Amino acid sequence: MAQKRKSLIKIKPKKFKDGEVVKVSFMVMHPMDTGTRKDKKTKQLIPAKFINSVKFSYNGKEITNMTVWEALSTNPVFTTYMKINGKGKLTVTYTDNTGEVNEKSKKIKPKG
Amino acid sequence: MQRRDFFKKLGVVAAVSAVAPVMSFAGDKSKSKNAMSYKTAINAITGGKTPKKSAKVKLKVPEIAENGAVVPVTVNVESPMTSSDYVKAIHILASKNFNARCIDVHLTPANGKAMFSTRIKLGGTQEVSALVELSNGDFLIATQSVKVTIGGCG
Numbered sequence: 001m002a003q004k005r006k007s008l009i010k011i012k013p014k015k016f017k018d019g020e021v022v023k024v025s026f027m028v029m030h031p032m033d034t035g036t037r038k039d040k041k042t043k044q045l046i047p048a049k050f051i052n053s054v055k056f057s058y059n060g061k062e063i064t065n066m067t068v069w070e071a072l073s074t075n076p077v078f079t080t081y082m083k084i085n086g087k088g089k090l091t092v093t094y095t096d097n098t099g100e101v102n103e104k105s106k107k108i109k110p111k112g
Numbered sequence: 113m114q115r116r117d118f119f120k121k122l123g124v125v126a127a128v129s130a131v132a133p134v135m136s137f138a139g140d141k142s143k144s145k146n147a148m149s150y151k152t153a154i155n156a157i158t159g160g161k162t163p164k165k166s167a168k169v170k171l172k173v174p175e176i177a178e179n180g181a182v183v184p185v186t187v188n189v190e191s192p193m194t195s196s197d198y199v200k201a202i203h204i205l206a207s208k209n210f211n212a213r214c215i216d217v218h219l220t221p222a223n224g225k226a227m228f229s230t231r232i233k234l235g236g237t238q239e240v241s242a243l244v245e246l247s248n249g250d251f252l253i254a255t256q257s258v259k260v261t262i263g264g265c266g
Binding site: 021034036058061062063064065066067068069070071072073074076077078079080081082083085 | 146181182183206209210211213214215216217218219220222223224225226227228229230231232233234
């Protein structure tokens with residue numbers, strides 16, 4: 001059950017060389033409901049809906065694997081570092097507790 | 113005597129109403145499937161080992177957070193990140209949230225640098241800690257208390 005979500009992969013610095021270590025951040029628009037909050041109008045609990053796991057993979061090889069719980073803020077950001085190793089593709093796969101699976105990828109082109 | 117009693121009762125009512133919001137939050141704890149206390153979370157991760165306090169782990173959290181719904185957390189670990197000596201995992205824990213675990217990050221040498229940052233929700237004033245697992249099986253910990261003026265789990 002895939003749903004369209006706005007997401008973004010940012011790499012800093014924008015221009016990088018082969019073998020360089022760069023900062024990678026991934027952002028998603030997601031409600032991250034904990035399941036303990038009440039709707040103010042209907043006074044009923046809002047069901048839990050949060051991201052379960054996030055995987056960063058580079059050319060099919062997994063580099064970072066995260067297990068996520070409810071305590072992350074709405075529209076979460078995940079920032080780590082990554083070593084550039086030739087041309088390729090960075091793919092981020094994220095799963096929801098309701099079974100929603102999504103993917104976002106970005107091409108990587110080192111210069112020089 | 114009557115006046116005295118009245119004031120005593122008033123005091124009790126004030127105390128109860130002050131505690132009530134905390135209690136309602138406590139009542140919600142049992143509803144969540146993932147509820148886990150801070151100590152059991154640490155034991156589950158380390159498998160009974162006691163983590164060492166270390167200056168190698170640098171935890172960056174604001175001392176006073178105005179809004180508990182968005183608290184930026186950055187963890188930096190000094191490590192060469194080679195295939196023989198690297199940081200295996202970074203766990204971010206909040207001591208008084210109903211589920212103490214916030215995120216478990218499993219790193220590999222391909223990361224190049226042991227750093228992670230996100231934004232977390234805090235239910236109230238409490239301690240945030242970063243538990244780091246090294247490739248040789250050791251556990252390091254860094255803790256900092258955060259004052260929260262408006263809770264983020266209400």
